Amino acid sequence: MFASRGVDVCKLQQLGYAYEFTSDQICTALTRLFGLPNIHLANPVVISQAIEWHRQGLDFADALHLANSQQQRQLFTFDRRFISKARGHGRCSVLEP
Numbered sequence: 001m002f003a004s005r006g007v008d009v010c011k012l013q014q015l016g017y018a019y020e021f022t023s024d025q026i027c028t029a030l031t032r033l034f035g036l037p038n039i040h041l042a043n044p045v046v047i048s049q050a051i052e053w054h055r056q057g058l059d060f061a062d063a064l065h066l067a068n069s070q071q072q073r074q075l076f077t078f079d080r081r082f083i084s085k086a087r088g089h090g091r092c093s094v095l096e097p
Helices: 006-018 023-034 044-055 060-068 080-086
Strands: 074-076 093-095
Touching (some): 023 044, 044 060, 060 080
C-alpha cells in the first residue's frame, strides 16, 4: 500500500475519532500501521513529525500542515488556536495574516 498524501493519513485519523479513540491511541495505531513492511509513505519524515506533534496536543491536520511547511519561514492561518498551539513546534512560524 502506498499513502501518497497527507490527506489519506488525515482520513485514517478521522476514522479513529469516529470510533472514539484517543489521540494517543490514534498515534500509536498510525505508527504501527506505517511501520509495516508493505506500507510506503510518500514523505515518512513529515508524517512522523505530524504524529509526534499530534501526540503533543496539536490537531492532526494542523500538525500535518505545519510539518509540511518546515521549509518555509511562515505559515498563515485564521485559526488562532492553531497559532497558539504551534508555538515552539519546528522552524516555521504560524501567524495570522
